[in-house]
Structure formats: structure tokens, C-alpha cells
Amino acid sequence: MTNPMIRFADITPDSKTHFPDEDKRLKGKPRRITNEYFLNNEHGVRAGTWEAETGAYRVALGVTKHEFFHITKGQVRVSNPDGSDPVSYGVGDTGIIPPGFEGIFEIVEPAAKFWVVSERA
Numbered sequence: 001m002t003n004p005m006i007r008f009a010d011i012t013p014d015s016k017t018h019f020p021d022e023d024k025r026l027k028g029k030p031r032r033i034t035n036e037y038f039l040n041n042e043h044g045v046r047a048g049t050w051e052a053e054t055g056a057y058r059v060a061l062g063v064t065k066h067e068f069f070h071i072t073k074g075q076v077r078v079s080n081p082d083g084s085d086p087v088s089y090g091v092g093d094t095g096i097i098p099p100g101f102e103g104i105f106e107i108v109e110p111a112a113k114f115w116v117v118s119e120r121a
Contacts, residue, residue, distance in 0.1 A: 006038055013037045013048060020057035028055025030107050044120040050113050056106035059097075065119040067097040074111030079104045 013035035020030065030053040038047040044064075051073070058081070061067065071089045078095075079086035080103050088108070089095055 008037045008049070011037050020055070024058040026056040026058065026104060027106070028053070030055030030057070045116065045118050047114075047116045050115055051111065052107045053110055054107050056104055058103070059105045060102045061097055061099060062119065063100045064121060065099055065117060068094070068116045068118075069097070069113045070094045070115075072112045072114060074107065074109040076111050076113075077104075077106040077108055079106070 016034045016036075018032055018034070019025075020032075032050060032052040034048060034050050036046060036048040038045070040046075049072075050069075069089075071091055071093050073091060075088060075090045077086045077088045078097065083104060086106075087095070
């Protein structure tokens with residue numbers, strides 16, 4: 001029987017380079033690189049790594065989507081749509097963006113994170 005455990009170091013991920021949509025950008029044009037190491041559509045779970053240059057953009061999670069993340073490099077700040085109540089995350093910090101969240105995601109210093117997204121219909 002094959003061991004079902006998953007180790008990122010053993011996987012060559014699907015890598016995607018992207019930029020925030022023009023209508024969502026607030027500051028800069030941060031290049032983001034997302035590596036998806038795990039996908040299980042049956043359970044609605046994906047996991048991977050992400051890194052980005054400095055900048056800020058609007059984000060909106062669907063009402064069925066959660067994101068768990070752990071910062072491994074740099075600093076990011078997440079705030080309400082009007083910029084109020086910012087929460088900063090730096091190296092070693094872990095957080096969850098709840099379903100339906102709308103706000104601003106700012107990369108204060110070039111950053112990287114591990115992420116797990118759960119999304120169920």
C-alpha cells in the first residue's frame with residue numbers, strides 16, 4: 001500500500017504568476033506567485049504556497065470559502081473595505097480569513113505564506 005501522506009518537498013506544484021485585477025488594485029502592481037501543491041475537489045480543499053511583492057488590492061471571499069494562512073516571510077496587513085481596523089501579520093503569524101470577507105489585502109514587505117483554502121458548495 002502506498003503511504004497517503006503528502007510532503008510538499010516531494011511535489012512539483014502547478015505554479016501561477018498573476019497580478020491583481022486593475023479594478024481591485026489600490027497601490028502598486030504586486031506580482032504574486034501561487035504554487036498549488038494539493039487539490040481535493042471532493043472535499044473542497046486546496047493547499048500551497050504564495051509569495052508577493054509590495055502593494056495593496058481589494059479582496060472578496062465567497063460565502064463558502066475559508067482561508068487559513070501562515071506567514072513565512074515579510075509582512076501583510078488585512079483591513080476592512082474602508083481601511084479601518086487593520087490587522088498585521090508577520091513571520092510566524094497565522095490567521096484565518098472568514099467566509100464572505102471583503103476588504104483590503106496589503107503586502108507591506110515582500111511576503112510569503114503557506115495557505116489552505118476550504119470551499120464547499
